[in-house]
Amino acid sequence: MKQNSVHWFVIVGMILVAAMSRFIPHWHNFTAVGAMGLFGAAYLNKRHLSFIIPLLALWISDLILNNTVYGSFHEGFVWFTDFSIFVYAGFLLVVLVGHILLKKISFTNVLAASVVASLVFFLVSNFGSFMLDPMYPKTASGLGAAYLAGIPFFWNSLLANIFYSFVLIGSYELISQKFLPALSQSS
Numbered sequence: 457m458k459q460n461s462v463h464w465f466v467i468v469g470m471i472l473v474a475a476m477s478r479f480i481p482h483w484h485n486f487t488a489v490g491a492m493g494l495f496g497a498a499y500l501n502k503r504h505l506s507f508i509i510p511l512l513a514l515w516i517s518d519l520i521l522n523n524t525v526y527g528s529f530h531e532g533f534v535w536f537t538d539f540s541i542f543v544y545a546g547f548l549l550v551v552l553v554g555h556i557l558l559k560k561i562s563f564t565n566v567l568a569a570s571v572v573a574s575l576v577f578f579l580v581s582n583f584g585s586f587m588l589d590p591m592y593p594k595t596a597s598g599l600g601a602a603y604l605a606g607i608p609f610f611w612n613s614l615l616a617n618i619f620y621s622f623v624l625i626g627s628y629e630l631i632s633q634k635f636l637p638a639l640s641q642s643s
Contacts, residue, residue: 466631467499468509470624475513477620478521485613489514490550490577491620494569497554498561499628507551514547542584546577561625570621574614582606 474488474495493510500506522534530537550573557569586592586602 463632464500467496467628470628471496471510471513474620474624475510475517478517483612485609486616488616488620488624489517489547490573490613490617491570491624493547493550494554494558494566494573494617494621495624495628497551498558498625503555506555507548510551511544511547514544518543538588539584542581542587546580546584549573549576549580561629566621566625567618570617571614574610574617577613578603578606578610 471492474492477488492513496506496510500509518537518540519535522530522537527534553573553576554569557565557572559565582603582605583599585606586594586599589602592598592602
């Protein structure tokens with residue numbers, strides 16, 4: 457089914473707003489980033505765009521944050537950090553989780569996708585911490601320590617993914633049923 461331009465702009469707009477949630481003061485890892493990946497997977501009809509658009513939104517928000525808020529941690533302008541590969545790999549796996557679990561939108565599927573996406577991102581990002589942080593010895597106990605250190609961040613990310621997934625998906629369902637039919641006919 458072809459997605460008309462009104463729906464497409466609403467979906468992309470919602471993804472951009474979700475990415476901007478990172479600029480609002482929040483608890484550590486309590487942003488709409490994971491939900492943004494799940495939302496893109498659920499609603500962008502072209503599979504390649506469901507990976508590219510949310511990833512591009514994440515990268516742009518990283519670019520802004522790494523060169524403003526976190527600029528004092530870097531020398532010069534930063535396009536990517538050493539950790540970016542793990543963040544983006546984890547994020548792309550979140551989108552893949554969305555493709556697998558959100559073929560049909562339901563309360564159970566959104567909840568399951570949010571939980572699985574949180575676990576996948578936790579495993580990948582904390583493996584990145586283990587690999588890149590010299591504080592962790594490159595042993596099984598070092599890996600365990602990296603995962604243990606990430607647990608407090610996991611809970612916020614899990615709660616954020618659940619909350620924002622329902623907000624994004626629920627908002628889009630409401631908008632698409634109440635407002636977009638009229639806009640779609642006039643375009």
